[in-house]
Amino acid sequence: xxxxxxxxxxxxxxxxxxxxxxxxxxxxxxxxxxxxxxxxxxxxxxxxxxxxxxxxxxxxxxxxxxxxxxxxxxxxxxxxxxxxxxxxxxxxxxxxxxxxxxxxxxxxxxxxxxxxxxxxxxxxxxxxxxxxxxxxxxxxxxxxxxxxxxxxxxxxxxxxxxxxxxxxxxxxxxxxxxxxxxxxxxxxxxxxxxxxxxxxxxxxxxxxxxxxxxxxxxxxxxxxxxxxxxxxxxxxxxxxxxxxxxxxxxxxxxxxxxxxxxxxxxxxxxxxxxxxxxxxxxxxxxxxxxxxxxxxxxxxxxxxxxxxxxxxxxxxxxxxxxxxxxxxxxxxxxxxxxxxxxxxxxxxxxxxxxxxxxxxxxxxxxxxxxxxxxxxxxxxxxxxxxxxxxxxxxxxxxxxxxxxxxxxxxxxxxxxxxxxxxxxxxxxxxxxxxxxxxxxxxxxxxxxxxxxxxxxxxxxxxxxxxxxxxxxxxxxxxxxxxxxxxxxxxxxxxxxxxxxxxxxxxxxxxxxxxxxxxxxxxxxxxxxxxxxxxxxxxxxxxxxxxxxxxxxxxxxxxxxxxxxxxxxxxxxxxxxxxxxxxxxxxxxxxxxxxxxxxxxxxxxxxxxxxxxxxxxxxxxxxxxxxxxxxxxxxxxxxx
Amino acid sequence: xxxxxxxxxxxxxxxxxxxxxxxxxxxxxxxxxxxxxxxxxxxxxxxxxxxxxxxxxxxxxxxxxxxxxxxxxxxxxxxxxxxxxxxxxxxxxxxxxxxxxxxxxxxxxxxxxxxxxxxxxxxxxxxxxxxxxxxxxxxxxxxxxxxxxxxxxxxxxxxxxxxxxxxxxxxxxxxxxxxxxxxxxxxxxxxxxxxxxxxxxxxxxxxxx
Numbered sequence: 149x150x151x152x153x154x155x156x157x158x159x160x161x162x163x164x165x166x167x168x169x170x171x172x173x174x175x176x177x178x179x180x181x182x183x184x185x186x187x188x189x190x191x192x193x194x195x196x197x198x199x200x201x202x203x204x205x206x207x208x209x210x211x212x213x214x215x216x217x218x219x220x221x222x223x224x225x226x227x228x229x230x231x232x233x234x235x236x237x238x239x240x241x242x243x244x245x246x247x248x249x250x251x252x253x254x255x256x257x258x259x260x261x262x263x264x265x266x267x268x269x270x271x272x273x274x275x276x277x278x279x280x281x282x283x284x285x286x287x288x289x290x291x292x293x294x295x296x297x298x299x300x301x302x303x304x305x306x307x308x309x310x311x312x313x314x315x316x317x318x319x320x321x322x323x324x325x326x327x328x329x330x331x332x333x334x335x336x337x338x339x340x341x342x343x344x345x346x347x348x349x350x351x352x353x354x355x356x357x358x359x360x361x362x363x364x365x366x367x368x369x370x371x372x373x374x375x376x377x378x379x380x381x382x383x384x385x386x387x388x389x390x391x392x393x394x395x396x397x398x399x400x401x402x403x404x405x406x407x408x409x410x411x412x413x414x415x416x417x418x419x420x421x422x423x424x425x426x427x428x429x430x431x432x433x434x435x436x437x438x439x440x441x442x443x444x445x446x447x448x449x450x451x452x453x454x455x456x457x458x459x460x461x462x463x464x465x466x467x468x469x470x471x472x473x474x475x476x477x478x479x480x481x482x483x484x485x486x487x488x489x490x491x492x493x494x495x496x497x498x499x500x501x502x503x504x505x506x507x508x509x510x511x512x513x514x515x516x517x518x519x520x521x522x523x524x525x526x527x528x529x530x531x532x533x534x535x536x537x538x539x540x541x542x543x544x545x546x547x548x549x550x551x552x553x554x555x556x557x558x559x560x561x562x563x564x565x566x567x568x569x570x571x572x573x574x575x576x577x578x579x580x581x582x583x584x585x586x587x588x589x590x591x592x593x594x595x596x597x598x599x600x601x602x603x604x605x606x607x608x609x610x611x612x613x614x615x616x617x618x619x620x621x622x623x624x625x626x627x628x629x630x631x632x633x634x635x636x637x638x639x640x641x642x643x644x645x646x647x648x649x650x651x652x653x654x655x656x657x658x659x660x661x662x663x664x665x666x667x668x669x670x671x672x673x674x675x676x677x678x679x680x681x682x683x684x685x686x687x688x689x690x691x692x693x694x695x696x697x698x699x700x701x702x703x704x705x706x707x708x709x710x711x712x713x714x715x716x717x718x719x720x721x722x723x724x725x726x727x728x729x730x731x732x733x734x735x736x737x738x739x740x741x742x743x744x745x746x747x748x749x750x751x752x753x754x755x756x757x758x759x760x761x762x763x764x765x766x767x768x769x770x771x772x773x774x775x776x777x778x779x780x781x782x783x784x785x786x787x
Numbered sequence: 788x789x790x791x792x793x794x795x796x797x798x799x800x801x802x803x804x805x806x807x808x809x810x811x812x813x814x815x816x817x818x819x820x821x822x823x824x825x826x827x828x829x830x831x832x833x834x835x836x837x838x839x840x841x842x843x844x845x846x847x848x849x850x851x852x853x854x855x856x857x858x859x860x861x862x863x864x865x866x867x868x869x870x871x872x873x874x875x876x877x878x879x880x881x882x883x884x885x886x887x888x889x890x891x892x893x894x895x896x897x898x899x900x901x902x903x904x905x906x907x908x909x910x911x912x913x914x915x916x917x918x919x920x921x922x923x924x925x926x927x928x929x930x931x932x933x934x935x936x937x938x939x940x941x942x943x944x945x946x947x948x949x950x951x952x953x954x955x956x957x958x959x960x961x962x963x964x965x966x967x968x969x970x971x972x973x974x975x976x977x978x979x980x981x982x983x984x985x986x987x988x989x990x991x992x993x994x995x996x
Contacts, residue, residue: 160822162822162828294829295854322831325832325833326831327815327828327830327832328827328828328829328854329827399856399857402855402856402857403856405856406856406860488856488858488860489860490860490861493860511884511921514921515876515880515921518876518921519880522876522909523873524898524900524906524907524908525900525906526805526840526873526898526899526900527899528806528840531840569903717939739904742903742904746902748840748897748899748902750902751897752902764935
């Protein structure tokens, strides 16, 4: 259990960025927090949920990000301190409500944390949250290190309270999931009372009349900018008149500082580090732009900061002169992928006309040579014993036997990996949460144009609740043809087993009634079949039968995740390969178990010419025993 | 401010392995041991679903004076502690240099491409020869096998942490480790952790003689 609430003012800790954010929210006196799991944001709500009972907080995993934002907004409307947390794609989901919310404004302080993933370290995109601040006309804050992750979260509540609107705080994977040292401030002691004052003293929350509200909203931004001009989170370090000025924000601050240090340029290059990145504090930025003629902007993915600064520089040109800008627009730095110290070293060297480091040392040459053979590519795969591998094995073989070119529309979860050989490349489309079912619903209506390929959608149990219900209802109402396979592994597995509406507990650990997926689907009018993915034969037969029918059908395949607390470290079966029975390379299957099924619990022993079990990796699920055509893989139940 | 002088500042340590081997826990334990002494520590981890079964590494930046970025510059590692031999080579390709020191587990975990027959995995003798060739100093140990003599294979990480302490490269103190472990695990697991840590430290100390 987290000890974040116990430590005293002035104590120093090594914290993950997300933990620092939690401490900042606690120091601000957060009362209510809501979110939907998504890497790299999940630990924020998880940690707050652990502390909820003791600190009298209300914390929930909401069904999706839009509802999370609405739940948090309600707390703000009632005068409490509210927090909503999501990864960037979740902000897309919440955006519809956010646009209305930013127009009506808030009552109690309200902060929205969006976690971006530049470089897509744990995502299927590297989408940006920053442009949302501009689109929604709300202030944007970006912490530049671990201490700031805490301090700026605390201040974000203060700012929201001061202007009466929601504040967006953007973090990134390299801050949220990295760790660094943080010194704590005091925790507040106070009683909070919730009351929605819709009559005197507040009035109803409406975006009407639109023009007046919109003017009010923009006035709030002007108030924010006035505070930004003196914010301690915007800092300059370097000589008074540097040869070049770096303007940066977020984790790029640390990369920029390091690049300047590596090149030994602390006396020649200045760094303006901005914590308040939209709207920009005009006067402050203008003052620093005046220092140098060469301006290098260091940021990740799109040139958001670059565009804002250039607009500002154009307005101030008469006062500060014409600047030379270096960044992404002219192609010096890429608009794709994450930043690192080396990329800043290269860019800065270019700006100052410094020679680039030696092209390739003999060491680099040799180590690259060795790595070609010595470091074979390690692509991601399903864990040993993962039910998804078994599910996709059955779906894939059934689709091949059906032979009409059927395909699977994928969704977001660990099972997205089925777009790769890990899941026999069964998934052919992969977009946002719930989209697999929506796309399959569309494919299922294309029969009138001659399309006869069966359309299958897959989704996980948490995704089902998040955003599969509307497209499933759409398919039923519009009489589409599709099979939805719900890969129910008993929790939001990919992000660390957070509960969802189908779980018997909620975020704070309270017992709740499970929302029953098959019952919902039946009530909607779908044909529902239940199955166990570890019964490979049975699942394939069931699925083949479903392929013969039309209409909307749902197959719920239930088996807990191999890493779930109830399964982890416990083997169901003791697996062994009968070395006499395995025919090795001469078998007609051509090593089906390792070549195609490819579970990390199986290895091919080339010398001995047979497969064998890797006893460290194998979880004893028993599925490979039903894959082997000669029955050479045996399973023995543990006594 | 810490009273410890570091051999390099920042000292750049990489802890590498395969998703699921326990890298994150090890890097946090080592990070906490150093942070307790007043040092600045930054840990850059990569974790999440896409890392499961894939290559993972944690970058530790240790400094007396400042918070460094969560990514070590290319070619900038001082020490690599790796739970898997091919991952050792992968890390050295990007972060190695002629002065780098390496502690490597010798137990291979085959990538899926190797299991499927799309790629091959060189034998141990070849791997160890290569790793030795591209590092200034190398310690090899089968931490997985040794861990299984003490308890679960995941203790291999703790053996590696002990081995790192045994090199004397960083101010890692056994009593600090013991106190961190005591808050995290019940007595029997804490005892196994200490046994694994001590094995690693002794192994490296013996190798030095």
